[in-house]
Amino acid sequence: MRVEVTERCTGHGRCYSEVPGLFEDDEAGYGVVLGDGTFGAGDIEAARTAVHGCPENAVRIVP
């Protein structure tokens, strides 16, 4: 599974502040996934935290 930041992102920064293991900030303060966003079963809760925490519904988990 993979996390994805969609074009709805407006740079609240909740994903990379709360889940630095899966996201980082770009130079404009918008969220980007680390690497290609792939994560293992152990990180599913972290990924969900990012999904629920994003006020723009910009974080998605894709299979």
Add this chain to the structure above:
Amino acid sequence: MTQQETERAMPTGVVLATEPMAHDRNRGWELLRQVGPVFQDDLGLYNVTTYEGVKFVQQNPKLFSSQRAFDDQGSVQQIPLAVDPPDHARYRRILDPVFAPREVNKMDVELRRQAAELVDAFAHRGHCDAMNDLAKLFPTQVFLTMFGLPLDDRDKCMEWVRTINAERVLGTDILSDSLVEASNALADYSRQFIRAKREAPGDDLLSRILAFEGEDEWTEDEMMGFVGSFINAGLDTVTSSLGFVFHYLATNPDVRRRVIEEPELVNPIIEEVLRLEPVGPRIPRVTTQDVEVCGYTIPANSMVLMCLGAANRDPERFPNPHEVDVEQANLGHLTFGGGIHRCLGSHLARREMRIVVEEFHRRIPEYELAPGAEPTIKWPAGVVTFETMPLVFPVPAAP
């Protein structure tokens, strides 16, 4: 719009001034929430109170104009606050990198030094006024620092801003003489330093923006509009939020002691206080056409207010809506707005607050409200804030 959709009767004439906001925001916002997802207040303005409703307004800037909502506030257009799409994106493309966390990191050391200096000025006294001795001073210093201006200008800037904010009345065009005078003085001051920086650039944010060329070059009026936005949106907001945080920490000593022992709790506690106390409690827009929100129709050309304090207590989103609960700190409150106008200064504001709380606690870990002090806010207001918050604390032993 079909007839059917307009059938739900919208509550009207809701009187805001009598809400118990001054003392108890939980009760105040809950009462407003219970009026309904959308209601008309006694000034005829439309209020939206649910999390999803507020997000809908934020995320549809073509239906809900900021330009028309903010254009009564002086002659220069506030940039990017009062700009609608498509122009808005051009400004944010330039400004976002300047206010990104990476830039904020670079200022950390200097801002910490300044916060420490402010706290040191009263730490030996055994008492302070958290608003007047600290929370009001620091954000203005941050503004001056970022713009490469002398810290000596702090007090006069604060006075202009105080006058402007005190005399502005939401939803009306009334401009008092002293408001006009303060606005003009601030505008003259800004115009002067913009010109000075254009001629002799420094290593500051202003000079960085002025250095852009070609289609990214900003006119003097655009620069003025941005300075106006920063001053209007970036000073009182942090001051007031700091007030709410210190009030919470002063009145919840157990939490405060935990925060001091476990420094990683500082951020979640600040987030939760921000959620419960959005200092810009009702953010305005004007509808560009008839539009349906949560099943209610709002006519074209209406003033719509996003009630952030209500949305931030929406039980659909926050399981423990009325309490500071660090478990909820990552659930995405709306105190910094959302959509294209998401607070440009949110990363800076969060850092400012963390720095001030940490530097205060480093010097003054034990404190409480002075006996008899009962900080209250004025309501309704564009920015809600405590004006004063006397604290008392043990004086540290002389070194």
